Amino acid sequence: MYWSAPIERCDEYGQCGPNGNCNPYVVNDIDCTCLPGFEPKSPTDWYLRDGTGGCLRRKGVLSMCGNGEGFVKVERVKIPDSSKASFDMNLDLKACEQECLRNCSCMAYSSSDEGSGCVTWQGDLMDIRTLPDAGQNLYVRVDAIVLAQYAKKPNYSLSNKGKVAISLVSVLLLFLVFSLVVWWIRRKRKGKRRQNAHLFGQSTGSAYLGHSSRKTDVDETIMNSDLPFFDLTTIAAATNNFSVENKLGTGGFGSVYKGLLSNGNEIAVKRLSKNSGQGTEEFKNEVMLIAKLQHRNLVRILGCCVQDEEKMLIYEYLPNKSLDFFIFNESHRADLNWTRRFEIICGITRGILYLHQDSRLRIIHRDLKASNVLLDASMNPKIADFGMARIFRGDQSEANTNRVVGTYGYMSPEYAMRGRFSVKSDVYSFGVLLLEIITGRKNRVYYHEESPDSNLVEHVWNLWREGNALEVVDSSLGELYPINEVLRCIQIALLCVQESATDRPTMSVVLAMLGNDATLPSPRQPAFLLQRSGDSSTADGANSVNNVTCTAVEAR
Incomplete structure (x- = not known):
């Protein structure tokens, strides 16, 4: 324009x-x-x-x-x-x-x-x-x-001199009220800074984000977060003292509980386990990061609670659980027809595009998977769990890490094998997730008897080359889906999981491809991260795993 x-x-x-x-x-x-x-x-x-x-x-x-x-x-x-x-x-x-x-x-x-x-x-x-x-x-x-x-x-x-006197008294009263409000705000901010100092320390922002102690604009943006703090008694009352009946699930970080505030609002409380060796850094990261992100396809954080030994994040409550509850469940899979699945795909795409390009900070999620996509009452997707996310500077395109975290099956090869991640790492994870939505199968589930170690990506790639890609479409869809649109989504997914990161499209290109009928490029060979047993080489070079071992891999 x-x-x-x-x-x-x-x-x-x-x-x-x-x-x-x-x-x-x-x-x-x-x-x-x-x-x-x-x-x-x-x-x-x-x-x-x-x-x-x-x-x-x-x-x-x-x-x-x-x-x-x-x-x-x-x-x-x-x-x-x-x-x-x-x-x-x-x-x-x-x-x-x-x-x-x-x-x-x-x-x-x-x-x-x-x-x-x-x-x-x-x-x-x-x-x-x-x-x-x-x-x-x-x-x-x-x-x-x-x-x-x-x-x-x-x-x-x-x-009337009385009117003048009334005006003067009104001004004095307004000034007094204003002074009291300013005093209350300053007192509250001092308390919040003490809590932040206790949780993060003086240099958490710069130490985590960069390789320098120098303050940057990104550091200042994060450390000046206006995230509200909840009192522990309020959260305990909302969750019925963290009762088993209110428990929604458990992860490596701890447990998630459903809560009801006194004003009638439903919340989800992510409680960090006291005995968890995993989650402290992720908790800090999420507190500093997600409060700055506002998008209809990202889970909204309402506040946090840091009191005594408790550390909790408070989110909006989403009644339809996560995407994997539907696509990997035989009894619920039929609830998602193709129209609903395509809307979920487009919503996830817009959420990732916001993280990569449109937000104030460039974010790499690093743990995009079906269980980290939640669904609201209208089945709109919302990306969650930013504990593994990393921030890029405006001119930064990729980074390296010695601590590879994430979920096998969704990791891009350059990240899993060499610790190198970029926006294209999220694109790879999105491609795997897209195939799972289309097929209703997990990437880590094996298929043919002829190739017992084949994962979903390799299985779809082989059928695509043979011209039989529709065989992988979820059987619960029956025949009620647009063939051309489904084939187009499969091709987009294969473009996203190509072995070379430079060959993968950006999320803005993915969104454009989903929204029009223009001709798509032919995908190149995907990356197959699951090693075949007994043999490290296969015909046609189908296996891309080398013998380099990962350093400190922490799968979730």
């Missing part, structure tokens, strides 16, 4: 409705504000950042016809819609003010050009917006009370 319009929300006509001003340069606030003397027509819509209903005069407005009213200047704005305005090019700005003041129906005035000429408006003021470096001054008619609030001298038009 070379050019598009409108560039900002405020460029749209009437974005903030009648008597509203659209200001996109207000930090952490709604774009729409009401003109002086006005208030939102619908406070509910205004709170939801919908200002199209505009603004009305405030309740209790005094008469604005010869009753001490005046004008408040609104600076640097695009003046209102002038299709119904009145013009007089012979009046200067001062004369324009007097002219508008004499006309009780006049709601605002402005100069027509560089201080000369007069433009006046009657009725609602429409399509106003603040400009950064240009714009004109608009003078809005207000009653005496509002005028006094904007005047430098509060007694400009207030004859």
Whole structure:
């Protein structure tokens, strides 16, 4: 795309409705504000950042016809819609003010050009917006009370001294409340920093992310996480004191429990086992990392609990468990027709693409598999478990590690054998996962009697070369699937599991291939990580495993 319009929300006509001003340069606030003397027509819509209903005069407005009213200047704005305005090019700005003041129906005035000429408006003021470096001054008619609030001298038009006193008391009360809020926020942040220091230490961010103690932008982003902290008593009450009935599952890190907060929200609590030798580093990594990731296809973290010897992560609760519960289960596999499976495939693709390309940090997941894809109530996929994830700098394409972690069957060959990982490592794992979704079989399950050690990737590759790839399609789908679309997904999967990382497509290319019918390249030989027994070489070079041993492999 070379050019598009409108560039900002405020460029749209009437974005903030009648008597509203659209200001996109207000930090952490709604774009729409009401003109002086006005208030939102619908406070509910205004709170939801919908200002199209505009603004009305405030309740209790005094008469604005010869009753001490005046004008408040609104600076640097695009003046209102002038299709119904009145013009007089012979009046200067001062004369324009007097002219508008004499006309009780006049709601605002402005100069027509560089201080000369007069433009006046009657009725609602429409399509106003603040400009950064240009714009004109608009003078809005207000009653005496509002005028006094904007005047430098509060007694400009207030004859009642009591009103001045009330205004001063109101300002003092607001200042006191503001001071108390600031004190409370600072106190809470100090407590959070103490918890972070206890959990991570002073240099955890730089030590884990980089090979240098120098602070980087990535370090600062992670260590300044705003992840909420939950009290242990709150989590214990939500999970019925971590009862067996609330237990959802167990992993190398510990157990996961279902919980119900006092406000009715359901949560999933990932509790790090006290005796687990695995999980402490992963817990730190996930706390620092996932709080910065926001995408509809990533599991949302709600907070964490670090108290006494307990370390827990609190996630949104997803009622349909994980993807492997469906595709590897005979009784539940039929619940996923092809349309639903294809939607899950596309959702996973978008989630990984966000991690690799669109998020603020470039993330390599390193443990993408069916059990780490959770399903919400609408069967939308959400990628979970970022304990193994690693962060790349913007200019970094790959990295090496001596600690190979992950799950056999999903590891790319360059990662499993040499500890080298990149975005293409996740692409390989995605290709294996795609084949599992299509076939309903695990990659580590063996097939033919003729080749008892063949894994799913090799099995599909052999059938693809023979032109019989549809034989691997999950039998629970019956004949109710689009043949061309399924064959296309199988071919994309084989492109993703090619032995050479450079031959594999990126996730942006994968998403494009899933979304159109363009001709796909022919896949090259995949990587087969399961060694055949008794013989390290096979015909056609089908086995890519060499005799190099892995260093400190920790399979999950």
